[in-house]
Amino acid sequence: MRALVYHGPGQKAWEEAPDPEITDGGDVIVRVDATTICGTDLHILAGDVPEVRAGRILGHEAVGIVDEVGDEVHRLAPGDRVLVSCISACGTCRFCREARYGQCAEGGGWVLGHHIDGTQAEYVRVPYADTSTYRIPDGVSDEEALMLADILPTGYEVGVLAGGVRPGDVVAVVGAGPVGLSAIMCARLFSPSHVVAIDLSDARLKAAKEFGADVTVNDSQDDPMAVIRDLTGRLGADVAIEAVGTPATFELAVKLARPGGRIANIGVHGKPALLHLEEQWTRDITITTGLVDASSTPTLMRLVGSGQLDVGRFVTHHFGMDDFERAYDVFGDAGSGALKVVMNREEERSAM
Ligand SMILES: NC(=O)c1ccc[n+]([C@@H]2O[C@H](COP(=O)([O-])OP(=O)(O)OC[C@H]3O[C@@H](n4cnc5c(N)ncnc54)[C@H](O)[C@@H]3O)[C@@H](O)[C@H]2O)c1
Ligand SMILES: [Zn+2]
Ligand SMILES: [Zn+2]
Numbered sequence: 413m414r415a416l417v418y419h420g421p422g423q424k425a426w427e428e429a430p431d432p433e434i435t436d437g438g439d440v441i442v443r444v445d446a447t448t449i450c451g452t453d454l455h456i457l458a459g460d461v462p463e464v465r466a467g468r469i470l471g472h473e474a475v476g477i478v479d480e481v482g483d484e485v486h487r488l489a490p491g492d493r494v495l496v497s498c499i500s501a502c503g504t505c506r507f508c509r510e511a512r513y514g515q516c517a518e519g520g521g522w523v524l525g526h527h528i529d530g531t532q533a534e535y536v537r538v539p540y541a542d543t544s545t546y547r548i549p550d551g552v553s554d555e556e557a558l559m560l561a562d563i564l565p566t567g568y569e570v571g572v573l574a575g576g577v578r579p580g581d582v583v584a585v586v587g588a589g590p591v592g593l594s595a596i597m598c599a600r601l602f603s604p605s606h607v608v609a610i611d612l613s614d615a616r617l618k619a620a621k622e623f624g625a626d627v628t629v630n631d632s633q634d635d636p637m638a639v640i641r642d643l644t645g646r647l648g649a650d651v652a653i654e655a656v657g658t659p660a661t662f663e664l665a666v667k668l669a670r671p672g673g674r675i676a677n678i679g680v681h682g683k684p685a686l687l688h689l690e691e692q693w694t695r696d697i698t699i700t701t702g703l704v705d706a707s708s709t710p711t712l713m714r715l716v717g718s719g720q721l722d723v724g725r726f727v728t729h730h731f732g733m734d735d736f737e738r739a740y741d742v743f744g745d746a747g748s749g750a751l752k753v754v755m756n757r758e759e760e761r762s763a764m
Contacts, residue, residue, distance in 0.1 A: 413432075413535050417429060418465075421457065424737075436484075437483045438484045439537050439538065439541060440541035441536070442477065442494065442538055444536055447531045447532050448471075448753060449471075449739060450473060450498075450563070456525075460681070460683075469532060469536075471531035472561070473498055474558070477492070478494060478541075495709070497561055498522060499521060500521065500538065502518035502540050503543035505517040505518045511707040512707075513706060513707060514703035519540075520539065524538070555754055556716050558752075560716065562706075563591050565704050565709055566678060566704040569708050570701075570704050571594070571595035574674075575651040576651065578650070579602060579603040580603070581649075582640070582644050582651075583651045584669075585609050585653045587610070587611060587655035587656035587661060588616040588619060588628075592653070593751065595678070596620060596623045596624050597623050597721060598721075606643055607625045608626070608636070609627070613630075613746035613747050615747050622725070636668060648667075650670060651669070653676045653678060654679050659684065663685060663686055666687065673697055674698045676700050678701075726752040727753075729743075729750050730754050732757075735755070736755060
C-alpha cells in the first residue's frame with residue numbers, strides 16, 4: 413500500500429509501505445476512504461513530539477470500511493462503515509472504566525500516528541477495534557463523521573467541558589484553527605454571552621465569526637487583553653481556552669481569565685511555558701490540561717445526526733491521497749483559508 417511516512421523533523425513522503433496485518437485478536441484492518449491532517453501532525457513535523465520515530469505512518473483520523481477482523485472482535489464485520497477515533501481504548505483498564513480513554517493503561521490512548529502506524533494511508537490497523545471505532549449512522553456523511561475523529565471531541569471535552577462553560581459566560585478562545593473553531597461551535601451549545609476568538613490570521617478569524625464568535629481579535633494588530641477588559645468591566649474572561657500550543661498563547665490565556673476564572677489548555681506543547689505564579693497565586697484560577705478522551709463521540713454523533721452541529725462546513729479542501737504533500741502545505745498555511753483538508757482514496761474521488 414501507500415502511506416504518508418514521517419522521516420524526522422520537517423520530512424515526510426507519500427511512499428510504498430508494508431500492508432498492515434492483524435497482530436492481536438482485537439484488531440481490525442480498515443480500508444481508509446477519507447482521512448485528514450491535524451495541527452498535532454504539524455507539531456510532530458516541527459519536532460515538538462519527539463517520541464514519534466522516523467518511519468512512522470502519520471495520522472489519527474479516518475473513516476473507512478472494515479476489511480478484516482481479528483478473531484476476538486465481536487461487534488464489527490467486514491464491510492462495516494466506521495469512524496476510527498484518534499483515541500484507542502482497551503475498554504477494561506482502570507482509566508477506560510472511568511471513560512478516561514486518552515489515559516488507557518493497556519496500550520490504548522493516542523497511539524495511532526504516534527506510537528503505532530496511523531491513518532494517513534490506504535489501510536490502517538486499529539487496535540481494540542470494538543471499543544475504538546464507531547458505526548456511522550445513516551444520514552451522517554463520511555466527511556461529517558471524520559470531524560468527530562478528533563477536532564470536535566477535543567474542542568468540546570478539553571476546551572468547553574474542562575473549562576466549565578456556563579450560560580452567560582464570556583469565553584475567550586486563543587487560536588481559531590479547526591480545534592479552536594470546534595471549541596467555539598461547542599461553547600455555543602451552552603449559551604455564552606460572548607465568544608471572543610483570537611488568532612493571527614484574518615482568514616481564520618473570518619471563519620471564527622461563521623462558527624459563532626461574536627468578537628474577533630487579530631493579536632498581531634490589537635491587544636486581546638484590552639478587548640476582553642472592555643467586554644467584562646475590566647474583570648477578564650470567565651473561561652479562556654488555549655488552542656494553539658505555544659508558550660506565548662498559553663501565557664496569554666492565563667492572563668485573559670478573570671479572578672476565579674478557568675483556563676483550559678488544549679494545545680500540544682513542545683516547549684516549556686511559564687506559569688507566572690508570582691502574579692497568579694492570589695487569583696483563584698483553575699487551569700486544566702489534557703488529552704482528549706473522545707468519550708463524547710456518541711453525543712456529538714447524535715448532535716450531528718439531528719442537525720444541531722453543522723460540521724460539514726469545516727471541510728474546505730479535497731485532495732487525492734497521492735497529493736498529500738500539497739494538502740500539508742495548504743493546511744499548514746493558516747492564511748490559505750483552509751480549515752480541514754480531506755484526502756480521499758482515488759475510487760472515492762471518482763465516485764464524487
Ligand atoms: N489536547 C488534545 O487532545 C489535542 C487534540 C487535538 C489537537 N490538539 C492541539 O490543538 C491545537 C490546535 O489544533 P488545530 O488543528 O486547530 O491547529 P492549527 O495549527 O490548524 O491552528 C492553530 C491556530 O493558531 C493560530 N496561532 C498561532 N500563533 C498564534 C498566536 N500567537 N496568537 C493567536 N493565534 C495563533 C494559527 O494562526 C492557527 O489558526 C494544536 O496545538 C494541536 O496539537 C490537542
Ligand atoms: Zn489531532
Ligand atoms: Zn484502557
